[in-house]
Amino acid sequence: xxxxxxxxxxxxxxxxxxxxxxxxxxxxxxxxxxxxxxxxxxxxxxxxxxxxxxxxxxxxxxxxxxxxxxxxxxxxxxxxxxxxxxxxxxxxxxxxxxxxxxxxxxxxxxxxxxxxxxxxxxxxxxxxxxxxxxxxxxxxxxxxxxxxxxxxxxxxxxxxxxxxxxxxxxxxxxxxxxxxxxxxxxxxxxxxxx
Amino acid sequence: xxxxxxxxxxxxxxxxxxxxxxxxxxxxxxxxxxxxxxxxxxxxxxxxxxxxxxxxxxxxxxxxxxxxxxxxxxxxxxxxxxxxxxxxxxxxxxxxxxxxxxxxxxxxxxxxxxxxxxxxxxxxxxxxxxxxxxxxxxxxxxxxxxxxxxxxxxxxxxxxxxxxxxxxxxxxxxxxxxxxxxxxxxxxxxxxxxxxxxxxxxxxxxxxxxxxxxxxxxxxxxxxxxxxxxxxxxxxxxxxxxxxxxxxxxxx
Numbered sequence: 001x002x003x004x005x006x007x008x009x010x011x012x013x014x015x016x017x018x019x020x021x022x023x024x025x026x027x028x029x030x031x032x033x034x035x036x037x038x039x040x041x042x043x044x045x046x047x048x049x050x051x052x053x054x055x056x057x058x059x060x061x062x063x064x065x066x067x068x069x070x071x072x073x074x075x076x077x078x079x080x081x082x083x084x085x086x087x088x089x090x091x092x093x094x095x096x097x098x099x100x101x102x103x104x105x106x107x108x109x110x111x112x113x114x115x116x117x118x119x120x121x122x123x124x125x126x127x128x129x130x131x132x133x134x135x136x137x138x139x140x141x142x143x144x145x146x147x148x149x150x151x152x153x154x155x156x157x158x159x160x161x162x163x164x165x166x167x168x169x170x171x172x173x174x175x176x177x178x179x180x181x182x183x184x185x186x187x188x189x190x191x192x193x194x
Numbered sequence: 195x196x197x198x199x200x201x202x203x204x205x206x207x208x209x210x211x212x213x214x215x216x217x218x219x220x221x222x223x224x225x226x227x228x229x230x231x232x233x234x235x236x237x238x239x240x241x242x243x244x245x246x247x248x249x250x251x252x253x254x255x256x257x258x259x260x261x262x263x264x265x266x267x268x269x270x271x272x273x274x275x276x277x278x279x280x281x282x283x284x285x286x287x288x289x290x291x292x293x294x295x296x297x298x299x300x301x302x303x304x305x306x307x308x309x310x311x312x313x314x315x316x317x318x319x320x321x322x323x324x325x326x327x328x329x330x331x332x333x334x335x336x337x338x339x340x341x342x343x344x345x346x347x348x349x350x351x352x353x354x355x356x357x358x359x360x361x362x363x364x365x366x367x368x369x370x371x372x373x374x375x376x377x378x379x380x381x382x383x384x385x386x387x388x389x390x391x392x393x394x395x396x397x398x399x400x401x402x403x404x405x406x407x408x409x410x411x412x413x414x415x416x417x418x419x420x421x422x423x424x425x426x427x428x429x430x431x432x433x434x435x436x437x438x439x440x441x442x443x444x445x446x
Contacts, residue, residue: 012288012318015261015264015288015289016264016290016292019265020268048317048318049314049315050315109389110389111390111391111414112389112390113316113317113360113390113391115360115361116196116198116199116415117196117239118196118197119197136197136444138269140270140292140317141317176270178268179269179270179292180268180269181234181269181446
């Protein structure tokens with residue numbers, strides 16, 4: 001089993017991600033040290049909170065420079081995924097630029113945050129092995145990434161949006177696999193066995 | 195399509211689940227973590243833990259509980275009961291809770307909502323509100339329904355949403371414990387006026403009540419305690435029934 005490293009930069013769901021891995025029998029490494037990160041075998045980039053504050057926290061530790069350079073499989077979760085894009089409307093902040101996409105705010109003509117269990121479809125990468133089309137996973141977010149060439153799973157809330165993105169060694173999910181029951185556990189397992 | 199959520203609520207006192215009717219005749223109902231894990235396996239979409247411990251030990255026991263629940267279960271959960279500062283919320287969220295619910299403390303000091311939203315994001319902040327219908331409209335009550343405030347429910351919810359509450363948990367005291375159905379009229383008005391998710395609470399007695407609260411009350415989620423704890427209604431049976439009525443719910 002590969003060592004899994006979680007980027008520790010004060011994200012709100014860090015404990016949840018760690019506990020989810022421990023339930024699977026994995027003892028993750030938590031680090032905010034770029035030197036440790038660059039040598040990692042699998043990296044999880046969690047995130048709950050505000051994009052601007054999170055980017056500041058990454059920059060303060062030099063993580064904004066090291067994350068895009070990682071060559072091992074990386075999984076961004078929720079805000080982690082949004083920060084991997086070029087720009088976010090939340091706080092009008094520049095992201096890490098791994099995915100050349102803009103993160104938009106949901107229009108207020110529907111309830112925001114998009115909160116709860118929603119279905120994912122057009123599943124198209126190894127992260128979704130053994131996951132059926134239209135499985136339900138748990139989302140909570142007010143900003144979204146449109147469907148693009150990177151989209152490896154879509155969901156629908158007023159419009160279709162990216163539930164997951166993928167490019168080279170970078171994987172990202174808008175939903176919370178650590179809070180998505182057995183489906184979420186399978187997705188985490190799939191990432192770990194990449 | 196976004197699913198409607200079914201949320202069992204666990205009242206916790208001194209770290210143990212208690213069962214009672216309207217906070218009276220409380221009986222020990224065992225370990226909240228075990229009960230939570232069972233509900234998660236049965237298909238609950240989320241859980242709410244409400245600490246009704248009266249002592250200052252509450253903060254510590256609630257944080258310990260949040261950590262144990264987060265370690266054991268793989269669905270989101272909210273904790274509430276006596277949270278009145280950013281520090282209180284921080285302890286619980288870093289212990290592993292996904293959201294915190296605030297009630298009386300927010301009425302007494304509304305800026306608490308702004309502070310929590312700024313620090314943790316709106317999605318972490320659930321405004322719980324207890325209200326009763328009077329001749330003048332719906333009135334907000336504090337301290338588990340013991341203290342009337344003279345504050346109008348809809349005005350307060352509007353202010354709370356403007357201040358950054360990301361979700362509303364509305365309990366109708368008139369319906370709570372009656373098993374006669376939810377306060378659908380007030381819920382529908384609230385759901386239409388405020389564009390944040392709405393959790394309906396108070397009045398669940400039958401499967402039909404849940405269908406009504408989604409169809410008529412326009413709620414995004416429905417919370418219940420007694421009917422689940424006492425085994426009157428099983429979650430898989432309830433969700434299958436709702437699904438059969440063509441309402442989107444998560445079926446395991």
